[in-house]
Amino acid sequence: MIKVDQKKCVGCGRCTEICPGTFKLNASGKSEVVEQKNTDCAMKAADNCPVEAIHVDE
Numbered sequence: 001m002i003k004v005d006q007k008k009c010v011g012c013g014r015c016t017e018i019c020p021g022t023f024k025l026n027a028s029g030k031s032e033v034v035e036q037k038n039t040d041c042a043m044k045a046a047d048n049c050p051v052e053a054i055h056v057d058e
């Protein structure tokens with residue numbers, strides 16, 4: 001399960017660049033999960049998120 005903490009996300013867009021099939025910025029400028037896939041990529045995005053807003057559980 002991939003989750004984005006909407007309260008922490010600052011909308012930098014890094015996760016959407018790393019995994020465009022998994023994350024997108026929503027109308028509020030925050031990242032949200034579009035599809036529960038590519039867990040490995042989501043973990044990489046989580047490592048690169050500046051505010052640790054992405055959580056991935058296998």
Ligand code: SF4
Nearest residue numbers: 009010012013015049
């Ligand atoms: S990398 Fe983190 S802060 Fe940046 S858009 Fe994604 S979830 Fe939000």
